[in-house]
Amino acid sequence: METSNRKLGKVFLAFAGICVLALxxxxxxxxxxxxxxxxxATVETSQTTFDENSATIFVSHDALTRSYLExxxxxxxxxxYYSRRQYSGSPPWIPHKVEDESxxxxxxxxxxxxxxxxxxxxxxxxxxxxPENTYCRQCHVKMETEDLFVDINWKSILPxxxxxxxxxxxxxxxxxxxxxxxxxxxxxVGPGAVAAIRVDHPSRGNCRQCHVPDSFTGLFQR
Amino acid sequence: xxxxRRSFIKLMAMNSAATAAATLFPGVSFGAWSTTEMAxxxxxxxxxxxxxxxxxxxxxxxxxxxxxxxxxxxxxxxVNKGLCCVKGYHSIQILYGKxxxxxxxxxxxxxxxxxxxxxxxxxxxxxxxxxxxVHGKDAVxxxxxxxxxxTDGYVASKLFKGCIGTNNVEANxxxxxxxxxxxCITTFGLDEPMGCYEDIEKxxxxxxxxxxxxxxxxxxxxxxxxxxxxxxxxxxxxxATRTTRSSLAADRSILFRPQTDLAVANAICYExxxxxxxxxxxxxxxxxxxxxxxxxxxGTEDHFKFKDKAETVDFNALxxxxxxxxxENVEKISGVPAKxxxxxxxxxxxxxxxxxxxxxxxxNQHTRGTWINNLVYNIHLxxxxxxxxxxxxxxxxxxxxxxGTVREVGxxxxxxxxxxxxxxxxxxxxxxxxxxxxxxxxxxxxxxTVEMFRALDRGDIRFMWIQVTNPMxxxxxxxxxxxxxxxxxxxxxxxxxxxxxxxxxxxxxLPSALWIEREGFFGNSERxxxxxxxxxxxxxxxxxxxxxxxxxxxxxxxxxxxxxSEETYIEDIWNEYIQFHDSPKHRMAPFKVLKERSGxxxxxxxxxxxxxxxNAKYDPACxxxxxxxxxxxxxxxxxxxxxxxPPAESPxxxxxxxxxxxxxxxxxxxxxxxxxxxxxxxxxxxxxxxxNPDDAARMGITNGSDVKISSRRGSLVMKAMINGRGxxxxxxxxxxxxxxKYLINEVTLDAFCPISKQPDYKKCAxxxxxx
Numbered sequence: 001m002e003t004s005n006r007k008l009g010k011v012f013l014a015f016a017g018i019c020v021l022a023l024x025x026x027x028x029x030x031x032x033x034x035x036x037x038x039x040x041a042t043v044e045t046s047q048t049t050f051d052e053n054s055a056t057i058f059v060s061h062d063a064l065t066r067s068y069l070e071x072x073x074x075x076x077x078x079x080x081y082y083s084r085r086q087y088s089g090s091p092p093w094i095p096h097k098v099e100d101e102s103x104x105x106x107x108x109x110x111x112x113x114x115x116x117x118x119x120x121x122x123x124x125x126x127x128x129x130x131p132e133n134t135y136c137r138q139c140h141v142k143m144e145t146e147d148l149f150v151d152i153n154w155k156s157i158l159p160x161x162x163x164x165x166x167x168x169x170x171x172x173x174x175x176x177x178x179x180x181x182x183x184x185x186x187x188x189v190g191p192g193a194v195a196a197i198r199v200d201h202p203s204r205g206n207c208r209q210c211h212v213p214d215s216f217t218g219l220f221q222r
Numbered sequence: 223x224x225x226x227r228r229s230f231i232k233l234m235a236m237n238s239a240a241t242a243a244a245t246l247f248p249g250v251s252f253g254a255w256s257t258t259e260m261a262x263x264x265x266x267x268x269x270x271x272x273x274x275x276x277x278x279x280x281x282x283x284x285x286x287x288x289x290x291x292x293x294x295x296x297x298x299x300x301v302n303k304g305l306c307c308v309k310g311y312h313s314i315q316i317l318y319g320k321x322x323x324x325x326x327x328x329x330x331x332x333x334x335x336x337x338x339x340x341x342x343x344x345x346x347x348x349x350x351x352x353x354x355x356v357h358g359k360d361a362v363x364x365x366x367x368x369x370x371x372x373t374d375g376y377v378a379s380k381l382f383k384g385c386i387g388t389n390n391v392e393a394n395x396x397x398x399x400x401x402x403x404x405x406c407i408t409t410f411g412l413d414e415p416m417g418c419y420e421d422i423e424k425x426x427x428x429x430x431x432x433x434x435x436x437x438x439x440x441x442x443x444x445x446x447x448x449x450x451x452x453x454x455x456x457x458x459x460x461x462a463t464r465t466t467r468s469s470l471a472a473d474r475s476i477l478f479r480p481q482t483d484l485a486v487a488n489a490i491c492y493e494x495x496x497x498x499x500x501x502x503x504x505x506x507x508x509x510x511x512x513x514x515x516x517x518x519x520x521g522t523e524d525h526f527k528f529k530d531k532a533e534t535v536d537f538n539a540l541x542x543x544x545x546x547x548x549x550e551n552v553e554k555i556s557g558v559p560a561k562x563x564x565x566x567x568x569x570x571x572x573x574x575x576x577x578x579x580x581x582x583x584x585x586n587q588h589t590r591g592t593w594i595n596n597l598v599y600n601i602h603l604x605x606x607x608x609x610x611x612x613x614x615x616x617x618x619x620x621x622x623x624x625x626g627t628v629r630e631v632g633x634x635x636x637x638x639x640x641x642x643x644x645x646x647x648x649x650x651x652x653x654x655x656x657x658x659x660x661x662x663x664x665x666x667x668x669x670x671t672v673e674m675f676r677a678l679d680r681g682d683i684r685f686m687w688i689q690v691t692n693p694m695x696x697x698x699x700x701x702x703x704x705x706x707x708x709x710x711x712x713x714x715x716x717x718x719x720x721x722x723x724x725x726x727x728x729x730x731x732l733p734s735a736l737w738i739e740r741e742g743f744f745g746n747s748e749r750x751x752x753x754x755x756x757x758x759x760x761x762x763x764x765x766x767x768x769x770x771x772x773x774x775x776x777x778x779x780x781x782x783x784x785x786x787s788e789e790t791y792i793e794d795i796w797n798e799y800i801q802f803h804d805s806p807k808h809r810m811a812p813f814k815v816l817k818e819r820s821g822x823x824x825x826x827x828x829x830x831x832x833x834x835x836x837n838a839k840y841d842p843a844c845x846x847x848x849x850x851x852x853x854x855x856x857x858x859x860x861x862x863x864x865x866x867x868p869p870a871e872s873p874x875x876x877x878x879x880x881x882x883x884x885x886x887x888x889x890x891x892x893x894x895x896x897x898x899x900x901x902x903x904x905x906x907x908x909x910x911x912x913x914n915p916d917d918a919a920r921m922g923i924t925n926g927s928d929v930k931i932s933s934r935r936g937s938l939v940m941k942a943m944i945n946g947r948g949x950x951x952x953x954x955x956x957x958x959x960x961x962x963k964y965l966i967n968e969v970t971l972d973a974f975c976p977i978s979k980q981p982d983y984k985k986c987a988x989x990x991x992x993x
Binding site for chain 1: 255256257265284286289291292293294295297304305306307308311312315318319320321436440441443444447448451467471720887888893897898899900901902903904905906907
């Protein structure tokens, strides 16, 4: 017992040492992303419907099998995720070949409502958080070219950062808007999820018991 | 908890690891975009109506520093309830194209030279005065659009009609919804739909007449799909000339031959009467019957004139008139099987079904546009399915403020903000509110849009100021009007945000502030007025169109009529403008209310919006029980006997194909804004010609191969699209008009509805060749 504790202590001490060596880097990062940065890209949430349709979370969670919930896949990265968007929260374009038009409204949801392995693309399918909207291609378009008509001077804010827990080991708050993205299970659980934002405790289905919206309102003042 | 050394180190280590993970990992350069300077300051959300279509979605624009950085749908707006389409979500990117016009340009010795805005405005005022002196007041003209903010159109009308004294004010909405206006006026005596978008949740059946809502009004289309999903008996019937996304999503797609919607609408009425589905209680109390002139022409010649004359008839006359329109007869003209006509009639006739009809350009861009609008109203009037929740003949507009700025402010040659120039009382009212002598307002309308460009070509008009529209892409029979505008002795001023084929022919280009760079108002399809505040600064030397017109007016000596200060002019203009509509039939919401809410519907009476007009339950202007069509002197809606007449030009042996033109989901009108949005351009980089697969196979045309399209007016070569987004029937081709590289309007015909003067962009004859 004594030895193993000591061993653990050594490991931690060594890690602490590395951390100290990395301190300048950390300080640099910390300076370039000050406390304000913690609020970066935090979106003021607005209540659209009763508790942001949070019932869908329970429904999704109930509907999924344990093996799906615990499924992992390292294929989707945050980099890829944001490369398909114009700003954090914009509808992504369609990155794969799609049949032109015919019967499309059924076709998209066949794969994207429930997810799962797709043999043609050799990937796990991402799941839409808003399957109630059936006319997918009103917002999601496919790309025909990489060229622009005219260059654009486009800027947006940083995507929300990860690991924004307010206390060490605490549950991070929800850094994005819940409008149309209120079903946590769709994007944060299962093999189709982006690896970096997949939760490590998918068996717990009441997500918002711990994860609350982080709105950009500043601190409480009387 | 007591910390010993060991546990302290443990905690520290964990803490640093967490910090290191948090800092090394995310948010560094994951976005496909560069970041704003204020990237870490959080963002503020501000409401605005969308810049694009007539649906009138409310957006929340995310602002960081002085830049718009994100968009989401406004959940508080009843129009879109938090949803947008791909254009709306990326709309803010239209502000940031690299070739944005930020300085005034003046043509000197054939070259465009940058000058200060004040100098350019001086030149515009001086040139206008000189032209009036030499050629008379009717030699100067203003051409605006349904994308004008309400205040832009209002000051334009006040300057030209009130101060200068010419009725040369038109807007591109003439090309877009003039037939909807004349349809409303001839049937109801007052313009704009009686219903509202809530009809979408209340209807049991939707019939879309020649429109493709999936691409042109996607948010409303999604609302319709949601209704069908929630109430599974709901049916969507697509009645059109070409198979589109909307046809694929519909429960039934019924195709008809171009122009024969007139015959089918009459056949539906025939069936309704034959089967005893007439709502007699409603018809006896609220409807009267009328007949107009027939064989009314197409307006393809200069100086074309037409005036309809109404003759009152009775129900028996209607019955007699309809006897030629049996479903079997109409099947021969329209190609629609008689059983499908009977099916449509049965849907409209079923007393237990609420029916909403939607239409846009298919019915409006039609050489008998007024007539087909009348005929669809006839169906709703015979069955009494009107002005009540779910029962709605609903004309959708194309542009964000076609209703607000053109139909309500009256930026058309014959119109005033209230009423028409021909009416002495209306002139008196305008003169009083505008503070001008009543003699200033000319009682004679001058030129409608097509005739206005003909007048420019002929030299009757010498000076034209164009704002917020791109006629050198959109005018039908384009070559004539571009050559005309470029003639010696014509002076064209263009207020623009990006270089376009129209700014290419300009003598002066004024840099305009756009949408959320300035304060303003739009008015959507369902009589909803929407205010937007200035959300981001005006770039460079840009100024609002309203301010440009006011400055020119003052330089011309009309300081008294345009006294407003830069800080409050938008609010001041609104307060003056709404005096024109101060009656329960059209009262507008006060400025303060508009500023707070995501749009307010008029008539706004005693703090209440009117959702269904002409219905005593909802409309305080009604004087009778149940319904009151108070727009007409007889307090009745008018059923019109309107026959089928063929289009101006039909396919023949030399030009065997119909040419149909229109829009696509990704692009707004001529693409001058949306083509500068990366995702929209990448999704739809260039125009094409849709060809039916059988025709293509017969002619040896393959997907993507070059095809030459020619008409009697012009020709162009573009790529073939087979089994693409839409599929025309055999004998028809379809070309989207957004691409300035392929000016399809050099091929189209400038025939128009003699009553509305709106051209028909959906029908002319062309031939195809492999190129």
